[in-house]
Amino acid sequence: MFKRPYFILLLFLVLSINSIKAQGCVAIRHFSSCVGSSLENNLLGTGDLQIGVNYRYFKSFRHFRGTEEEPDRLANNTEVINHSHAWDFFATYGISKRVYTSITIPTVINTRSSLYEHGRDERNVTFSRGLADIRFGFGYWLFDMEKSPNGNLALGLGVKLPTGDYNASDIFYNVGPNGEPQTRPVDQSIQPGDGGFGVTLDFQLYQKIATDFFGYASGFYLINPRETNGVRTFRETLSPILENEAIMAVPDQYSLRGGLSYTISPTFSSSLGARFDCVPVKDLIGGNEGFRRPGNVLSIDPGLSFMKSNFSINLNVPFAVRRERPQSFTDMQTEKLTGSPRNGDAAFSDYVINLGVTYRFSNNKVKLSPELEDTFK
Structure with a gap:
């Protein structure tokens, strides 16, 4: 077990505490890597167990089209508004001093307010909640912690299971043949799951720079080989040119931070x-048909953390400084077919609130070497 809370705290901060979380956006939904990207959650002795929840x-x-904001959407009250809440319950176990495994069980509650999905004459709200896509994986620290106390690199590999509902439905108003309400799948941005088996690759890097200062970097990439999940979007009912967006895609997603x-x-x-944070236009593996909103967000990411004994609380609030909704694969198809420029839009947030609480159950048989402990006195 780690003897000195100060040592744990230093390591705890190196990756700014939180698991990687996507910046809020209609294109980019809640997601974190399978093996948590929180350094402190993954620096475990043999037999240590860390549990927690990230909100x-x-x-x-x-709304953005390309990198240009469309302020008229707010002025005309035609903007789409998503309120998204997610709770990731996780447990990480130290198989050895350098190998760890983690499981994340996410739950979500989402609401979406819009005009265009309800006949364009009145604003209504759709709703989704429940279990999202469970993630499980392993991580490995490349260097021995005792021999490399000032820096290290971990690589992780995980899987994402399609446990979340990807056909969650609600009532849409003024959309039937005679203007009556109909039950339809909610928008892709608030579906709890995406319907695909995924593979995640992630890394974590930290390096001591000076007394009390560390540099950090981390990232993950979610590979979603499935092209579409068979769920209808009803976008083709808005315009005939959206026929190629009638079925939801299962897109990749990635995030980098430092x-x-x-x-x-x-x-x-x-x-x-x-x-x-990014949903790319095209996937690494598999096709690119179906509807997706590609998008990316560059943010400034300040954080603050508290740790006492085996208990920790951390807060990060990334603020967006650049947002982009690039031309999607279906936009390109439509532009080629019609000969007219086509670039869909997406709605983004200004900031995201990330709050984490964790507790560590330490194996008392695991001891930190005196030499490593002295380094952080």
Whole structure:
């Protein structure tokens, strides 16, 4: 077991505490890598167990086409508004000092307010909630912690299971043949799951720069080989040119982050970095048919954490500084077919609230070497 909370705290801060979480956006839904990207959650002795929950919230409402915002959507009250809440319950177990395994069980509650999905004459709300896609994986620290106390690199491999409902439905108003309400699948952005088996690749890197200062970097990539999930979007009912967007796609997603952390005291620390979250236009594996909203967000990512004994609380609030909704694969198809420019839009948030609470059950038989402990006195 780690003897000194100060040592744990230093390592705890290196990756700015939180698992990687997507910046709020209609294109980019809640997701974190299978093996948690929180360094402190993964720096475990043999037999150590860490449990916790990460909560995320965002409100997406600012519409972008390319990198240009469309302020008229707000002025005309035609914006789409998503309120998204997610709770990731996770457990990480130290198989050895360098190998760890983790499972994440996510749950979500989402609402979506819009005009265009309800006949364009009145604003109504659709709703979804429940279990999302469970993730499971392993991670490995490349260097021995005792021999490399000032820096290390971990690589992770995991799977994403299609446990979340990807055909969640609600009532849509003014959409029937005679203007009556109909039950339809909710928008892709608030579906609890995506319907695909996925593979995640992730990494974590930290390096001591000076006393109480560490640099960190981390990232993950979700590979979703399935092309479409068979769920109808009803977008073709809005316009005939959207026929190629009638079925939902199962897109890839990735995130990168990096920055500096600073130890304020034995119990408090702070971090400041940047992050980039993205749903790409095309997948690494598989086809690209079906409807997706590709998008990316560059954010400034400040964080603050508290740790005492085996208990920790952390808060990160990334603020978007650049948002882009690029031309999708179906946009390109439509543009080629019609000869007219086509680039769909997406709604993004200004910020995301990430709050995590964790507790570690330490195996008392695991001891930190005196030499490594002395390094952090």
